[in-house]
Amino acid sequence: MTTRSERGRLGRPRPARARSVLSGLAPLAWIGPAIALIAFAVLWPVVKMVQSSTTHWSRYGVNLGSNGTDNYNKLFKEQDLSGVLERTGIWVVVVVTCTVVISLGVAQLFNQKFPGRTIARWALIAPWAASVMMTAIIFKWMLYPGYGFINIILNDLGLVDRNSTTADWLGHSGSGFMWEMAVAIFVSIPFTSYTVIAGLQTVPAEVYEAAKVDGASKARTYFSVTLPLLRPALLVATVINVMNVFNSFPIIWEMTKGGPGYDTATTTVFMWILKGQNIGESAALSMVNFALIIVIVFAFLKVSKWNSEADA
């Protein structure tokens, strides 16, 4: 180790004192703490989770030794699992698609210059800054049958009687899940819009001038010039949203606890409920969850060839 760095030092004529300090230290001195933190906070739990998923646990969480794939077998025999997986798919696709489409419009509006833009933008980022869990709680309150803010507004608009059973949105799995998706979209839009705005600002003004000179209409310019140039930004926004939305927990937890029954539960909520009943099975579901997200993200990156540029 010393000889190699010594040779490296002799190879390049540089201020000797500064270089000898640096070359004496292996890269580990710089990135070691980061690796240690990742190992402790992320990798250790992963190992622990793999172990837990093949361990037979007593009702009170006492380790009763390995039981191979029993937890997985039990998990795949759960009657509710197929419904939960299907709902998770709907949850991710609907929330991410709506978020990205709406954010494209929002970004267009907030990228223009107008009086009071600072305050308007600040209002837009509020849901990004605020805790998702607390946002879910306030939405639950606003949907309260009888006197929730949203029900009062809908009542005054003549759309829904605020004391009817329809107004008990979260009491029914269909409308409950719809509102949960709406809240998930609501909290995802600020980040996504900002990513699109960042993307819009990398588009050179000349491109628009060229399109104008060619006589392209506004709509044509947007679809043929702006959107293709936004591709990298949209890719990043979509990947990050898929990961966040897939792993989302507090919205459903606070609004319906996954109920009635398991009818609004996605995999993360189901995992949490199982954790209280059978740790091994819950760990097995975590592993399945894990595998799914890795497959989805890598498939997405592969298709979009995003990583090739980052490593260059």
Place this chain on the structure above:
Amino acid sequence: MTAVTTSSQTSRQDRVPNPPKPPRGLPSVRKILMVGGAYLIALIFITPYLEMLLTALRPVKEDSDPTIIPKHFQWSNFTSVFSGDSSFGTNMRITLEVAFGATFLVLLVALPAAYYTARKRFRGRKAFLFLVLVTQMFQPTAMVVGIYGEMRDLNMINSVWALIIVDAGFNLAFAVWILSAYFSAIPVELEQAAMIDGATRFGAFRRVTIPLAMPGIVTALIFTFIAAWNEFIVALTLTTSPDKAPLSVAVDNYIGQYTVDYGHLFASTVIATIPVIVLFGLIERKVVDGLTAGSIK
């Protein structure tokens, strides 16, 4: 739609004989709609938090027949959450400890790693960056069983340190990426110049590189702080006693109680929410830069 076509026609006529004029008259209708739309969206996005504040100020007896703005304001909820046998003050202190602790730890660990990966092409660099990218994918939500198992083995259930370390670990990836992008953008010649002028490598790093990378550092720190401040599911998993829990878990416990005093509940959430919204507002301008540097080439 009509406004759009008219404006493009006018500009086409303008183009040939005259220098382009700033559009007046008709296009402003479109502008008004666009700006109106932006205000409307801003209003929609702030409404839940305004409602949170108004509910905290609404006296309990008005709950059953509320007006949008309460008839009377009751400020006492904000002081009474701290009084009595409530653990709110303790929960607040724990949230502060976790947020500051995790932010400091991320700074300590991410700065050297980001700087080195930005400046040096060393063996294992790609592997390291890949590891960082992968941790970005591993969110704590999917791993609570493993995190719980680890901390139980280490006897760190109900420990603030467990929360600090886990929050730091899961926010490290973003900080390393964003800082690395900022450091890459600073020309190495600036550091070399400082070193020729007699600065040590560390001196050059401290006096030249750090100040130039400050916007990135501030962005990374505030993001980490907010994430740790808001963190819920890990804290829910790792704390079993109300006086060891941060605010997020305390609020969740509050809802689980038999009778919920919504004025109290939302006074707590307002207190927990306002600091992060203000903090985020401060870096609002930097967010676009940060995102551009961190993720979009």
